[in-house]
Amino acid sequence: MSGNLLLKDxxxxxxxxxxxxxxxxxxxxxxxxxxxxxxxxxxxxxSDLLDGNSSEVPSIQALSDEVSERITRKNHGTLTQxxxxxxxxxxxxxxxxxxxxxxxxxxxxxxxxxxxxxFDLASGKRGDRDTHIExxxxxxxxxxxxxxxxxxxxxxxxxxxxxxxxxEVCISRGELVEIGGSFRIPEVMEKSNCRLRxxxxxxxxHLKDYRNAITDQTGLLLKVHTSNYEIRGFTQEVSYRxxxxxxxxxxxxxxxxxxxxxxxxxxxxxxxxEPTVQEVLAAGADIVTFSGDKLLGGPQAGIIAGKxxxxxxxxxxxxxxxxxxxxxxxTALTEVLKLYLEPETLAERLPTLRHLSRPAxxxxxxxxxxxPHLTKFFKDVASIDVVDTHSQIGSGALPLDQIPSFAIAIxxxxxxxxxxxxISKAFRELPIPxxxxxxxxxxxxxxxxxxxxGEFIRQLEQLQQDHLALHPDH
Numbered sequence: 179m180s181g182n183l184l185l186k187d188x189x190x191x192x193x194x195x196x197x198x199x200x201x202x203x204x205x206x207x208x209x210x211x212x213x214x215x216x217x218x219x220x221x222x223x224x225s226d227l228l229d230g231n232s233s234e235v236p237s238i239q240a241l242s243d244e245v246s247e248r249i250t251r252k253n254h255g256t257l258t259q260x261x262x263x264x265x266x267x268x269x270x271x272x273x274x275x276x277x278x279x280x281x282x283x284x285x286x287x288x289x290x291x292x293x294x295x296x297f298d299l300a301s302g303k304r305g306d307r308d309t310h311i312e313x314x315x316x317x318x319x320x321x322x323x324x325x326x327x328x329x330x331x332x333x334x335x336x337x338x339x340x341x342x343x344x345x346e347v348c349i350s351r352g353e354l355v356e357i358g359g360s361f362r363i364p365e366v367m368e369k370s371n372c373r374l375r376x377x378x379x380x381x382x383x384h385l386k387d388y389r390n391a392i393t394d395q396t397g398l399l400l401k402v403h404t405s406n407y408e409i410r411g412f413t414q415e416v417s418y419r420x421x422x423x424x425x426x427x428x429x430x431x432x433x434x435x436x437x438x439x440x441x442x443x444x445x446x447x448x449x450x451x452e453p454t455v456q457e458v459l460a461a462g463a464d465i466v467t468f469s470g471d472k473l474l475g476g477p478q479a480g481i482i483a484g485k486x487x488x489x490x491x492x493x494x495x496x497x498x499x500x501x502x503x504x505x506x507x508x509t510a511l512t513e514v515l516k517l518y519l520e521p522e523t524l525a526e527r528l529p530t531l532r533h534l535s536r537p538a539x540x541x542x543x544x545x546x547x548x549x550p551h552l553t554k555f556f557k558d559v560a561s562i563d564v565v566d567t568h569s570q571i572g573s574g575a576l577p578l579d580q581i582p583s584f585a586i587a588i589x590x591x592x593x594x595x596x597x598x599x600x601i602s603k604a605f606r607e608l609p610i611p612x613x614x615x616x617x618x619x620x621x622x623x624x625x626x627x628x629x630x631x632g633e634f635i636r637q638l639e640q641l642q643q644d645h646l647a648l649h650p651d652h
Contacts, residue, residue, distance in 0.1 A: 184227050187235040191216050199242035207249055215245050260611045261634060265583065265624030266572035267533045272613060274471040274478070274572075276529040281476070281513035288509045295505045308493070310508050314515050315483060318441055319455045321466070323489035325482050326511065327501040331366060333467040333480030334435050336501055338370035338398070340492045341431050341465070345397020346375040350383040350416070353402040363402055363435075372397065378416075385420050392428055399425050401463075402435045403453060418453075422462025431464045431488060439468020439481070441518055447525060447535040449571075449581070455483060464488050470507075473571070475530030476514035477507050533627045534571065534581065542584040545625040549586055551635045560590045560601060569626045581626070588614075588621040595619075608637050 194200060194216050195209065204212050219241065226232035236244070262272045277285075298305035308325050315324040327333050338347060347367060354363050354376070364374050375396070378387040388399060399421055418434060425432035436453060445451050452473065458466050465488050470479030480501075482492055492498065503511075517527050525531040545564045553562045565587045568580035590597035601621050605612040612634070614623045628634060 184233075184235055185224060188220055188223060188227075189238065189241070191220065194220075194238065194241055194245075197238050197242060199239050200245060203242065203246045203249065211249060212245060215248050216241075219244055219248065258611070260613050262613055262627050263585075263623040263625065264613055264615045265567060265569040265585065265622065265626065266615075267530065267569060267627060268472055268572035270572065275475045276533075277477065277510055278475075278514065278517065278528055280516070280527075281510040284509045284513045285506050289506050293505055295508075307502065307505075307508060311512050311515070314512060315481065318515060318518055319466075319483045320459050321455075321483035321485075321489075323484065323486040325489055325493050325498070326470075326503050326508070327480045327482065327498070328503055328507075329478055330435070330437065330439075330467055330469040330480040332501040333482045334363075335366050335370050336495060336497050337433055337465055337467060337482055337488075337492055338367060338372050338400075339497060340495045341433065341488060342397030343371040346373045346391075346393070346395045347398045347400050348375045348377050348388055348391045348396060349400040349402065350378045350387070351376045352378065352381060352383060352415070353400075353404055383416055385416050385424060388416065388421060388424055392430070396428075396430060399430055399432045400435070401433075403437050418458050418461035418463055422464075425464070426462070432462065433465040433467070433484075434458050434463040436466060436468040438472040439466075440473040442521070442524070442531075444473075444534075447531060449534065459483065465492075470511055470514075473530065474514065475528045477510040479503055479507055479511055529629075536626055538582045538584060541625050544628055544631050545584045545586050545623075547631050548623075548625070548628075548635060551638055552586060552588065555638050555641045556588065558591060560588050560597075563587045563589070565622075567622060567624055569624055583624055583626045585622045585624040588623070589619065593619065604641055608640050610637060 191213060195204065195213055200212065223232065223235065227235075260272060262269055264272070266272075268274045294305065295310075296305050296307050297303075298309075311326060312324045315321065315326075327336055349363070354374075367374050373395075375391050377383060377391045392399075401416075401418060401421055422432050436455060436458060438452070440452050440454050441456065443451065443454060455466055455468055463484065465482060465484035468474070468481050468483075470476040470481060474481075482489060514528065517524055525535045542564065549562055549564050556562060563586070565585055567583050567585040569583040570580060588601055590601055598616060598619060598621060602614070602616060605614065605621070610633070612623070614621045616622075625631075
């Protein structure tokens with residue numbers, strides 16, 4: 179029967195809406211939502227019939243089931259939890275830092291009620307949202323004053339625009355980094371209404387290069403920590419202390435962008451040294467900017483810490499309102515910072531440091547706990563092996579520092595890219611998608627950041643229906 183003749187068999191919207199089969203869906207989602215979904219579905223059925231893509235009209239039950247499934251899919255949304263087994267602890271594409279439990283609890287409390295975000299309970303007058311976090315950040319960093327914006331690129335842009343708009347900013351050629359997503363320091367500087375003044379060479383910059391570049395058009399001296407790459411060999415870099423002293427001699431503000439930023443010495447956790455915010459402020463920087471969701475282990479935020487005269491000026495910039503953070507970010511950041519007040523338990527309670535400092539032996543134990551379950555589900559589709567590997571911090575921090583770890587290597591018997599991609603897709607389609615890394619014909623599941631092996635193992639049952647289809651003989 180032709181598509182045109184079948185059109186008469188399509189039930190009306192009202193008939194389907196009033197059917198017994200759809201009654202539970204209407205009760206759950208209401209007439210308006212269900213009616214609109216029915217219209218979309220029936221329009222698609224008409225189109226498929228006329229285009230020859232379908233040769234029958236589904237039953238009332240089938241149509242009802244599809245309406246219900248469509249609403250469920252729409253309600254599910256696209257942003258969802260995943261299990262990060264890529265070996266990159268702070269993975270930008272996977273949301274960077276995982277928040278600790280105390281931050282999640284506090285967010286739920288503040289988000290679900292009104293709060294004194296900009297209300298001074300003591301005076302009964304309007305307050306400043308920075309007051310909820312400034313004292314704590316000042317205590318931890320040693321800064322005179324602090325303010326917070328929505329990410330570190332915003333912190334850099336706002337600080338430059340406030341302190342050096344219309345002026346030249348001196349920065350070493352070796353520090354003109356791209357900070358991710360194709361955002362580059364020169365471009366951020368341009369949007370800040372500053373003019374770039376490059377000093378020194380890519381691999382070697384001396385204090386005299388800064389001194390010779392200073393003119394009456396200079397507005398600020400800037401150092402950017404090259405956290406996402408490293409130049410080795412014949413190199414020379416001017417220290418924070420030296421630039422600070424030059425800034426003091428010339429009456430110019432000195433700003434340091436740490437990018438990732440850390441409040442603890444990472445060497446105590448077996449990692450390479452990364453300049454701390456405290457060290458750079460103590461060296462004389464007037465303003466230091468850094469991220470909240472990288473090594474700090476908190477929510478996305480850009481933190482501006484330094485001398486009160488400069489931070490106060492930054493707060494008064496009209497751009498500050500456009501870049502400010504909301505109550506949930508302030509709450510989460512506050513709770514994360516509180517953990518730093520108790521350094522003895524910090525690595526245990528802060529997921530970022532826990533993952534970075536997890537002993538390789540503990541990671542191997544987790545990998546071997548999971549291994550037999552993967553072997554069971556993949557059988558002759560792929561070989562499963564626990565192997566030595568190396569994790570990395572991610573998000574530009576210590577790019578050359580590789581951390582010993584253990585991974586489960588899944589090697590498809592088919593030895594083809596198609597088979598490897600099929601396995602990767604199967605993991606991504608689990609109820610809680612699992613993201614590994616593909617390397618040299620294998621899917622690697624680095625267990626450094628696997629906090630709940632039981633949850634991972636339980637949902638492997640979902641692979642059982644599909645894994646045989648991955649075999650080249652099926």
